[in-house]
Amino acid sequence: MMKETNVMEIQADINGDDIAEAVPVRMHAADFLRKRCGLTGVHIGCEQGVCGMCTIVVDGVAVKSCLMLAVQLDDCTVRTVESLEENGGLNALQQAFREHHGLQCGFCTPGFLMLATHLKNSGKRYTLSELREEMSGVLCRCTGYEGPVRAVAQYLGDQMIDDGLPC
Ligand code: FES
Ligand code: FES
Numbered sequence: 357m358m359k360e361t362n363v364m365e366i367q368a369d370i371n372g373d374d375i376a377e378a379v380p381v382r383m384h385a386a387d388f389l390r391k392r393c394g395l396t397g398v399h400i401g402c403e404q405g406v407c408g409m410c411t412i413v414v415d416g417v418a419v420k421s422c423l424m425l426a427v428q429l430d431d432c433t434v435r436t437v438e439s440l441e442e443n444g445g446l447n448a449l450q451q452a453f454r455e456h457h458g459l460q461c462g463f464c465t466p467g468f469l470m471l472a473t474h475l476k477n478s479g480k481r482y483t484l485s486e487l488r489e490e491m492s493g494v495l496c497r498c499t500g501y502e503g504p505v506r507a508v509a510q511y512l513g514d515q516m517i518d519d520g521l522p523c
Contacts, residue, residue: 384421385422386400398466418471452508456503468504481514481515487512488505
């Protein structure tokens with residue numbers, strides 16, 4: 357049984373809710389979000405930082421939540437895929453995935469959506485090649501990437517630089 361000293365109090369803004377919890381110091385953030393917060397849109401694939409399924413946005417930056425401890429979320433602003441809906445419907449990014457057939461089984465989709473949210477937050481501009489490189493951090497076994505890349509390119513709009521490659 358875990359000793360009291362192996363538990364730490366954290367407080368975080370998670371999808372707009374102030375959450376205060378005592379968490380085991382060795383629990384990773386993905387497990388915390390899924391099991392303690394009920395945010396099962398945080399998908400877990402490899403648990404070793406390879407697949408990107410567990411990507412969330414912490415203080416505006418995309419991170420792989422299987423590589424982060426829950427205690428590192430203390431005092432942070434955390435956003436998961438559950439935060440994206442607008443007025444009970446799809447936001448512009450989710451709409452773009454729908455329009456461009458950016459998903460099949462959907463298991464990777466929360467990872468792509470949160471990565472794209474980070475790219476938008478960054479305000480940086482991307483060539484199509486750079487966008488493909490950024491999106492390579494999420495593995496998709498179904499789509500061949502064309503739909504997700506087109507969807508994210510549409511969502512980024514003016515942040516895309518025309519490098520002459522067909523999208
Ligand atoms: S589950 Fe986190 S990167 Fe695969
Ligand atoms: S849509 Fe199935 S893994 Fe990407």
